[in-house]
Amino acid sequence: MSTLSLAVRDSGTMLRRNLLHARRYPSTTLNLLLAPIMLLLLFVYIFGDVMSAGIGGGGADRSEYIAYIVPGILMMTIGSTVIGAAVYISMDMSEGLIARFRTMAIHRGSVIIGHVVGSVLQCVASVVLVGAVAVAIGFRSTDATALEWLAAFGLLVLFSLAFTWIAVGIGMASPNAEAAANSAQPLILLPLISSAFIPADTMPGWFQPIAEYQPFTPAIETLRGLLLGTEIGNYGWITIAWCAGLTVLGYLWSTAQFNRDPK
Amino acid sequence: MMTTTHGSAIAATGLRKSFGDKTVLQGIDLHVPTGTVFSLLGPNGAGKTTVVNILSTLVTADAGDIRVGGHDIAVDPQAVRAGIGVTGQFSAVDGLITGEENMLLMADLHHLSRSEGRRVAAELLERFDLVEAAKKPASTYSGGMKRRLDIAMTLVGSPRTIFLDEPTTGLDPRSRHTMWQIIRELVSGGVTVFLTTQYLEEADQLADRIAVLNDGRIAAEGTAEELKRLIPGGHVRLRFTDPAAYRSAAAELREVTRDDEALTLQIPSGGSQRELRSILDWLDTAGIEADELTVHTPDLDDVFFALTGPAGVPNQPKENVR
Numbered sequence: 001m002s003t004l005s006l007a008v009r010d011s012g013t014m015l016r017r018n019l020l021h022a023r024r025y026p027s028t029t030l031n032l033l034l035a036p037i038m039l040l041l042l043f044v045y046i047f048g049d050v051m052s053a054g055i056g057g058g059g060a061d062r063s064e065y066i067a068y069i070v071p072g073i074l075m076m077t078i079g080s081t082v083i084g085a086a087v088y089i090s091m092d093m094s095e096g097l098i099a100r101f102r103t104m105a106i107h108r109g110s111v112i113i114g115h116v117v118g119s120v121l122q123c124v125a126s127v128v129l130v131g132a133v134a135v136a137i138g139f140r141s142t143d144a145t146a147l148e149w150l151a152a153f154g155l156l157v158l159f160s161l162a163f164t165w166i167a168v169g170i171g172m173a174s175p176n177a178e179a180a181a182n183s184a185q186p187l188i189l190l191p192l193i194s195s196a197f198i199p200a201d202t203m204p205g206w207f208q209p210i211a212e213y214q215p216f217t218p219a220i221e222t223l224r225g226l227l228l229g230t231e232i233g234n235y236g237w238i239t240i241a242w243c244a245g246l247t248v249l250g251y252l253w254s255t256a257q258f259n260r261d262p263k
Numbered sequence: 264m265m266t267t268t269h270g271s272a273i274a275a276t277g278l279r280k281s282f283g284d285k286t287v288l289q290g291i292d293l294h295v296p297t298g299t300v301f302s303l304l305g306p307n308g309a310g311k312t313t314v315v316n317i318l319s320t321l322v323t324a325d326a327g328d329i330r331v332g333g334h335d336i337a338v339d340p341q342a343v344r345a346g347i348g349v350t351g352q353f354s355a356v357d358g359l360i361t362g363e364e365n366m367l368l369m370a371d372l373h374h375l376s377r378s379e380g381r382r383v384a385a386e387l388l389e390r391f392d393l394v395e396a397a398k399k400p401a402s403t404y405s406g407g408m409k410r411r412l413d414i415a416m417t418l419v420g421s422p423r424t425i426f427l428d429e430p431t432t433g434l435d436p437r438s439r440h441t442m443w444q445i446i447r448e449l450v451s452g453g454v455t456v457f458l459t460t461q462y463l464e465e466a467d468q469l470a471d472r473i474a475v476l477n478d479g480r481i482a483a484e485g486t487a488e489e490l491k492r493l494i495p496g497g498h499v500r501l502r503f504t505d506p507a508a509y510r511s512a513a514a515e516l517r518e519v520t521r522d523d524e525a526l527t528l529q530i531p532s533g534g535s536q537r538e539l540r541s542i543l544d545w546l547d548t549a550g551i552e553a554d555e556l557t558v559h560t561p562d563l564d565d566v567f568f569a570l571t572g573p574a575g576v577p578n579q580p581k582e583n584v585r
Contacts, residue, residue, distance in 0.1 A: 013371040021359050024400075096355035103319045104420075105345035106372050261322045 003107070010107040014114025021088065022122055029122060032084055035188055036077040036130050043069055043197060044137060055199060063138050070134045071223035072196025074127050075216055078160050079187040081126040082167035083180075085119035089171030090180035098258075112258060116164050123160035141227045152226040155239065159219050162243040163187060165250025172257040191216045215242040271330075272297045272424045272455035273318060278327035280313055287313045289479040290327075295472070297423075300446065300456045302470035304463065306571050309476045311459040312352060315428045318457065319349045332424055348422030352429050354409040358402030362393050362412050365401055369419035387415040391445070407438035414445060424455045431465060443468055463564050475570045482570040490566045497560045498529040499542055501553035512551040528553075534560045 022029055043051060044066055052065035092098045092111065101111050131139075144152070167184055174180035193207075194200070194216035200208055211217055218238040225232030273295040280288040287310045295301040305311050316322040318331055320340040329336040332346035356365050363384060370380030388397050391411040396404060401412060410430065417425060427446070431439040446469055450456055460466055466473045467487045474484040483490055503509035503526040513521050513528060520529040532538045539558065546553070 009374065010372060013368065016371075017357065017360065017368055020364065024359060091359075095358065096351050096353050097357055099321055099351060100349065100355040100416075101372070103321055103344055103347065103349040104372055105341050 007107040007110060007113070010110035011113040011117070014110045015117050016114075018088070018114050018118030019121070022084075022118070028084060028087075029081070029126065032080045033077065033126055033130060035080050036073050037133055039076070040069065040073045040130070040134065041137070051198065055202075066134070066137060066139050067142075067228055068224075069197055070131075070139045071227060072191055072194065072216070072220045073134065074130060074156070074223065075159065075194075075220050076188065076191040076196060077126050077130045078123045078156065078163055079191055079216070081123045082119055082160070082163045082187060083184040084122065085115055085164050086167040086171035086174070086180040086184040087177045089115055089168055090174040091177045093172060094176050109255075109258075112168060112254060115168060116161070119164040119167065120157060120160045123164070124156065127156055142229055144227050144229070148226045152223055155219065155222055155226070158240070158243040159215075162215070162246035162250065165247050165254060167250075169250050169253035169257065172254055190214060191220075194220060196220055215239070215246060218242060270297055271295060272299075273301070273329075273331050273457060275318065275327055275329040278314070278317065278329065279325045280310075280317060280322070281325060287479055288317075288324075291476070291479070291481050293318075293474065293481075295455060295457060297455050298450065298453050299471040300450055300458060300469050302466035302473045303457070303459045303476055304461070304466050304473055304567065305459075305476035306461065309571070310479050311476055312428055314476070315349070315351075315426050315457070315459060319347055319426050320344055321349075345420075346423045348417035348420065348425045350410075350413050350417045350425070350427050350430060352432065354406075354413040356401045356404075356409055356412050356416065359400060361398050362401050362404070362408075363388065363397040365412060365416055366419060369416045373420040375419075383419055387418055391415045392441075407434050407441070410434060410438070410442065411445075414442075418449075422454070424457065425449060427456060427458045429459055429461065431460070431462065439465075463567050475567065477571040483566070491561045494561055494565055494569045497531070497533050497558075499532045499534075499539065500555075500557045500559055501528045501530070501546075501551075502526060502555040502557075503528075504554045508552070512549075512553070515549045515551060516545075532558070534558045 044062065048062050048065050052062060052068075055065065055068055089112075092115075098111060102108070141149075167187065170183045171180045174183050194211055194214060196216065200211040200217060203211055218235040219242070221230070221235040222232055222239045224230045225235070271294055273293055275291070275293040278288055278291045278293070280286075291314070293301070293314075303311050303314060313322065317324045317327075318329065318336070320336060320343050323337075331343045334342040334346070336343050356362075357368065360368070366384035366388060367380055370384055373380075375383060388394050391414065393408065393412060393415065396408060401409065404412060414427075414430070430446070431442050434442060443465070446456055446458070456469075458466070458469065470487065472485065473487055473490055475482045475490070483493060485493075498520075501512065503512065506526060509523075509526040509528075513519065516528060516530065518530070522529070530542055532542060
């Protein structure tokens with residue numbers, strides 16, 4: 001069997017295992033979705049009246065605030081879903097499964113590829129689920145073209161891939177599943193200090209750079225632009241750069257750990 | 264040193280490994296003929312798992328010429344992997360999916376066809392008494408069941424050489440005997456088994472050859488019998504309940520080790536039938552009647568303690584000092 005077909009076949013096997021986990025334990029995935037959905041409902045229905053007063057120069061109503069925060073919530077969904085990948089990887093490492101796979105005549109990287117592809121697919125499914133909740137409470141895209149929808153989808157996949165690789169690195173660096181879940185927490189906290197809930201320029205001046213120079217803000221602004229027709233500006237390219245950078249970083253970090261001799 | 268690989272499943276010479284500045288293996292040689300059980304015996308931390316990890320391609324050795332199944336491990340690790348099965352110290356099963364799904368996962372990774380995979384999985388689940396549990400998540404299995412599933416998974420690809428790293432650690436006596444039975448069956452099918460254990464009885468029961476690993480070196484190697492012959496220690500023990508009888512016997516038998524407190528006498532003996540008869544005749548002639556007579560042959564415990572004890576401390580039976 002050629003190297004490529006071996007890689008495809010074994011990665012496919014590993015992906016099936018990964019999806020079997022997700023199907024067998026939907027609660028694990030749903031738990032990860034709890035945070036973005038709760039925040040969505042909390043911000044819209046509890047804080048909504050006050051929060052909306054702060055955007056669009058004041059006087060925005062609830063539906064405008066829903067439109068404002070949904071792109072952020074969708075990105076946060078990705079940050080939350082990839083925590084699952086970190087947890088599953090660290091379980092595989094600590095339970096000796098990865099060691100077992102490494103003594104078999106299979107494509108070496110297949111177990112990681114299976115996790116990565118599985119995680120990206122789960123991210124897409126999660127975004128669709130949370131998106132459905134958003135639509136149910138009144139979120140509507142304004143005049144997005146088919147091309148813009150496609151670009152939005154591509155953005156979500158790219159962002160999922162980047163954060164999945166970071167999560168894989170975190171999972172490998174963690175001694176057990178609990179530690180992995182804890183170490184991956186920043187992935188869900190990062191959107192809180194982005195422009196997800198309030199515009200970055202309404203934040204205190206000293207804080208604005210923190211909100212500005214992190215991957216969530218440009219990605220959220222790009223998604224807003226695609227779905228709601230707001231100004232995208234440079235954010236599109238900045239997002240792609242962030243995604244590419246994080247993917248490469250996560251990939252190098254993960255493979256370096258994967259190739260290290262186990263103790 | 265030249266080792267012909269013909270007929271040998273594992274041949275390693277000059278195997279060395281250090282982690283950082285800690286030397287774990289300082290040049291060991293191993294030779295395991297095909298179709299035999301080789302047991303690596305040693306205390307915790309002796310380096311047993313490191314040997315298994317190196318031979319199973321998981322860890323690269325710092326130095327050494329290693330061939331497994333005729334393939335050079337440094338040149339073609341993938342060919343080595345194709346012929347081996349590894350069951351590590353801790354059961355490496357996917358706890359989130361069922362036992363059957365674990366088996367089918369292995370079948371897929373060995374690139375068996377769907378029907379072939381199902382057949383092999385069903386056969387092994389049956390053989391390892393896991394049919395009832397097959398549809399349950401592996402995380403719900405007992406320790407013994409997880410071990411059995413682990414070994415069943417290892418066998419999916421019909422490996423010719425199997426590495427078992429402390430396969431019975433943590434198992435109850437019944438599960439342990441089941442495991443021994445499994446290992447015997449494997450060997451009768453022509454498979455080579457490389458086994459590490461800290462249970463001497465296990466090595467004694469199963470292994471054709473035993474190597475004692477201590478401090479990163481092979482302290483001794485041979486059959487169980489050969490190892491036992493390395494150290495003296497066989498004796499016949501006479502126990503008395505009547506102190507007077509004990510004292511007169513002790514006075515009569517001069518060549519004995521006395522234990523005045525326990526009222527026992529130890530007569531050196533290899534434990535053969537002839538030796539025993541002459542001891543009995545001797546006791547009869549002297550008119551000595553012990554309340555209990557036991558024969559103690561040196562076992563691997565004696566060998567183990569003698570070989571792996573701290574340097575400079577002679578092999579002394581532990582005494583209760585209070």
